[in-house]
Amino acid sequence: MPEAVAATSYGTTADVIDVISVEGREPGPGEVTIAVRAAAINPFDTKIAAGVLGTDAATLPRRLGSEAAGVVVAVGPDAVGLEGEPLSVGDEVYGNRLPGAQATELTVRADVLLRKPASLSFEEAAGLLSVGTTAVHALEAVGVGAGDTVLVHGVAGSVGSLVAQLAALRGATVIGTAAPARHAALRAAGIEPVAYGEGLADRVRAAAPGGITAAIDTVGTDEALEVSLQFVKPERFVTIVNFGPALAAGAKAIGAGPGADSGSELRAAARVTLSGLAARGEITVPVATALPFAQAREGYRLVIGGHAGGKVVLTN
Ligand SMILES: NC(=O)c1ccc[n+]([C@@H]2O[C@H](COP(=O)([O-])OP(=O)(O)OC[C@H]3O[C@@H](n4cnc5c(N)ncnc54)[C@H](OP(=O)(O)O)[C@@H]3O)[C@@H](O)[C@H]2O)c1
Structure with missing residues (x-):
């Protein structure tokens, strides 16, 4: 019987996370079944477990996860992948709009699955999209291009790392906040690191004597907003976390939340481009920790802690 990660009660600690047995099913028209080899844990999964989408006991156990990579094991009629090709048993695929993706087996719509580039591991593919x-979306929101100097709050995090890599590909210079232990590795990657916390504005000024032209917040602190607005106009600041205060300041907020731009079409279109960049090694996925599926609770503990240093991925 397939297994899946679920919140068996609602709460802010990893103690609410369990691995449960679930019913598998045959793929219907336009669907495939995949044997999941890797599934990412995103902070949003921990927020769902904490009750951000509601805490009605009738919704328990609540399955978790949204992105996975695996191997097709069964194919329904007319199962065509996102890139327009029919999928077959044995194909290695991945995707990020997969409800309940933290499972050993998944039956899903084929048209949200991409072929996994051979150069990407299952863990990397599960964590990319x-x-x-x-x-x-964040880079588009503030129009980052050649000649910009971008301040990325949380540059060593999972989103922050991708923001930095994609900003560099656009010809921008990247300065980013991170814990001091990460600074040497960031410098080696061409990113100028600064420590977050008291005195951040002075450190940013010292690190970027020519000034900052855009700021991207992947952390959600008021510090990130307030310090950034000392350097850039509100329209060149975007947050993916701290929606209310950013919007109140006239700045931008993206993602799922009141007043934020969901960017659904832009994000959907970006999947194929990102897959190509990753396949060619132009971007890498910062997988910090891969854990066996049975250790899902430990994986959630790492993500809830907020300093995992990149993606936490469960493997089968
Ligand atoms: N709106 C959207 O569409 C969207 C999409 C994806 C994610 N998100 C949200 O974005 C956030 C980040 O996601 P992620 O996957 O990148 O998480 P992550 O990999 O856990 O990264 C968290 C980052 O936050 C930094 N950090 C932690 N505490 C900090 C503090 N007090 N001050 C400054 N930096 C601090 C960490 O830096 P160090 O480790 O260096 O300390 C790390 O870089 C989450 O809240 C997530 O839910 C939103």
């Missing part, structure tokens, strides 16, 4: 599409 949610953060990658968010990063593309």
